[in-house]
Amino acid sequence: MNISIGQYYPATSFIHSMDPRIKLLGTAVYIAGLFTVNSFWGYLFIGCCLCMIIYASRVPPRFMFRGLKALIFILVFTSAISVFFTPGETVLFQFYAVKITLEGVVNAVRMTFRLIMLISGSSVLTLTTTPIKLTDAIEYILKPFKRIKVPAHEIAMMMTIALRFIPTLMEEVDRIMKAQTARGADFDTGGLIKKAKSLIPLLVPLFISAFRRADDLAVAMEARCYRGDINRTKMKVMVLEGRDYKALCWMAGFSAAVALLVVFT
Numbered sequence: 173m174n175i176s177i178g179q180y181y182p183a184t185s186f187i188h189s190m191d192p193r194i195k196l197l198g199t200a201v202y203i204a205g206l207f208t209v210n211s212f213w214g215y216l217f218i219g220c221c222l223c224m225i226i227y228a229s230r231v232p233p234r235f236m237f238r239g240l241k242a243l244i245f246i247l248v249f250t251s252a253i254s255v256f257f258t259p260g261e262t263v264l265f266q267f268y269a270v271k272i273t274l275e276g277v278v279n280a281v282r283m284t285f286r287l288i289m290l291i292s293g294s295s296v297l298t299l300t301t302t303p304i305k306l307t308d309a310i311e312y313i314l315k316p317f318k319r320i321k322v323p324a325h326e327i328a329m330m331m332t333i334a335l336r337f338i339p340t341l342m343e344e345v346d347r348i349m350k351a352q353t354a355r356g357a358d359f360d361t362g363g364l365i366k367k368a369k370s371l372i373p374l375l376v377p378l379f380i381s382a383f384r385r386a387d388d389l390a391v392a393m394e395a396r397c398y399r400g401d402i403n404r405t406k407m408k409v410m411v412l413e414g415r416d417y418k419a420l421c422w423m424a425g426f427s428a429a430v431a432l433l434v435v436f437t
Contacts, residue, residue, distance in 0.1 A: 179339050181299045187229040188300045191416045192309035199297045201423050205430040206289055211437040215285055217429060222293055229300050236295055240288060247284055254280035298335055307332040308410060325400050333389070341382060348377050 182188075187195070206218055226236055240247075260275030298306070307328045314324035352373050 179299060180302050181231045181235065183230045183300075185228060185230040185300070186415060187225065187296070189415065190300075190419055191410055191412055192301050192305040193312055193410060194412070194416045194419050195297055195301055196306075196309050196313065198419060198423055199294065201427060202293050203290065205426060206286060206293070208430055209433055210282075211433065213437050214430070214433040215282075215289075217433060218289060219285075221426060222289060222296075225296055226292075229296055231296070231299050236292060236299065240291060243287075243291060247287055250287060251280040251284050254283050303332045303336050306335070308406065312410065323400075337382075337385070340385070341378070344381050345374070345378060348374055348381075 202218075202221075209215060209218060226233055255272055255276045256270065258273060258276035258279045260273030262274035263271060264274055264277065265272040301309075310328035310331055311325050314322065314327060318324050357373055358370060
């Protein structure tokens, strides 16, 4: 399986033991900082912080970054769009209407780095947090919106189930592709239209399998008398501890450093 988002990697680390609400807040602060900086030193600082977080989580880096393999097409496509459609004054290459500028290349590198850091940073959250804890954290954050009739528990449950089923669906895609290849299907050769047509034998059984899994999950939840958050209590109540307050201090320092880098670089 070549995707890490949605999986949980069991380990004993500072990141694993943190309150899931703090980890959600930290992920939001990290993403905000990633899209705020716009200089080499800013990206270097973000990258160093991410490396330290991965090291503290005790998740193998190879396991962390292997999820990028499934997104190579998106990264290449985004880079190509930036290279060929970003206007600029410094022309590096031109062939009739096709023009590559220095500004386009820089923008492509910037967007690729941001996507890689975004995916890797988001993977830390799911790799170090169980789906149950993640659901509780999202529900707690959305709790104030219940006053305006926002179904906080249902939204949190749907988001967590969606994350949980990402690796399951990827395994299903891999299994169906191998089965169709054994039956003579060809997913690699031919033009764009032929490749699109070759995906039909893959998409139809995938959708059928996804709907079947959803129906089985609904039946299992009803059999266990699931009624949302009506009269629902928590077996483990989330309480902030010393390490969580330390993490909040680190977030404040991170935000201050990002602000300084934006101002002075």
